Amino acid sequence: MYYKPLTLKWRPKHFHELIGQHNILKLIENSFLLKRIQSVYLISGIKGIGKTSLARLIAKGLNCKNGITFRPCQSCCNCQEADSNCFIDLIEIDAASYTKIEYIKEVLDTIKYSPSKGRYKIYIIDEVHMLSKYSFNALLKILEEPPLHTKFILATTEIYKIPETIFSRCFHLNLQPIRKKYIIDRLKNILTLENVYYEEYALDLIAQSSQKSMRNALSLTEKALILGNNKILSNLVSKMLGIVHINEIFNLFEALILSNKEQLISFFEICAKKIVNWDDFLIKLLILIHQIILFQIYPNKMNFILKKEKYIRFQKISKKISTNDLHNYYQIFLKGRQELTYAPEQKIAVEMIILRAFLYSIN
Ligand SMILES: [Zn+2]
Incomplete structure (x- = not known):
């Protein structure tokens, strides 16, 4: 038996497994119930968010032998052939590999034939924005009056590249970047079924670094499992992702506002020994400053959000610095983030930004 990576093994087979897309799923469920089946669906969203999975689920729901359904049998x-990617009436085209008109024409020529086994012949065109101008024109002719037995599901990461003439004929489903909470819940669910030990903080780190994409989260989880010998451990995940722990970031910011040069140097000495994701570091620093500002404005509200230990730290630090200074630090780090691209090394950029903030603190 061949090994299936997590990204393939846990590809959604049911609509409810497509996480963080409640509104879109409700729309599809109702349209199936009301038999308001569209001729052309256009699914957009960032990479790894479930566009192709959703396209395949719609195709399966439309062709289940038990009738059009949101819950295929x-x-x-x-259903079984759809799950094995060998359903004869489901034609998948990767527009990124076949942009030319000749290929699209060849595929579109098959439209006149009725479906062999299913209710509908379904064409999924992935990365549809990659089609050439001529291919789009050929597609447009079909979309203007598609045969009743045919459905199109187009998917794209770059919705703005879809010609208006095509867009206006589509039922647009825009998938949202997935919230961290949903990614963590899904990972917990999968890892429990995989019978794998995990630490909650490690999943938090993975979700944070996933760029709101479930596929990214599963790829990182796969790496973490290999690294941790089939366990997901926070310290290993943290090293793997180059993440600086929030407590270290807190210590650094405290050292800055107290103008504690020794502590700043020690921070850089520690970081020199490991690979650090500096952009993630700056983002966390910005979030921390934002939270301290909020704390100064609504200390009572933050009582419900922060854990007790963190609340006490916020209380102490917010007494040592004015809101005005916090805003200035925020600006220094926010503008500094742009320097990451241009500096000879990201580490140098961050050192320079922190030195700038240090100079501000002593003036
Ligand atoms: Zn079925």
Whole structure:
């Protein structure tokens, strides 16, 4: 038996497994219930968010032997073949590999034939924005009056590249970047089913670094499992992702506002020994400053959000610095983030930004 990576093994087979997209799923469920089936769906969203999975789920729901359904039976031959990617009436085209008109024409020529086994012949065109101008024109002709037995599902990461003439004929489903909470819940669910030990903080770190994409989160989880010998451990994940712990960032900021040069040097000495994701570091620093400002404005509200230990730290630090200074530090780090691209090394950029903040603190 070949090993299936987590990204493939846990690809959604049911609509409810597509996390963080409640509104879109409700829209599809209702349209199936009301039999308001569209001719052309256009699914957009960032990479790894579930566009192709959603396209395949719609195709399966439309062709289940038990009728058009939001809950395909998974047991009829159409559902099973759809799950194995060998359903004869589901044609998937990767527009990134086949941009030319000749190929698209060849595919579109098959439209006149009725479906062999399913209710509909379904064409999924992935990365549709990559089609050439001529290919889009050929597609447009079909979309103007698609045969009743045919459905199109187009998917793209770059919605603004879709010609208006095509866009206006589509039922647009815009998938949202997935919230951290949903990614963590799904990872917990998967790892429990995989019977794997995990530390909650490690999943938090993975979700933070996933760029709101479930596929990224699963790829990182796979790496973490290999690194941790089938365990997901916070210290290893933290090293793998180059993440500086929030307590260290807190210590650094405290050292800055107290103009504690020795502590700043010690921070850089520690960081020199490991690989650090400096952009993530600056983002966390900005979030911390934002939270301290909020704390100064609504100390009572933050009582409900922060854990007790963190609350006490916020209380102490917010007494040592004015809101005005916090805003100035925020600006220094926010503008500094742009320097990451241009500096000879990201580490040098961050050192320079922190030195700038240090000079501000002693003046
Ligand atoms: Zn079925």
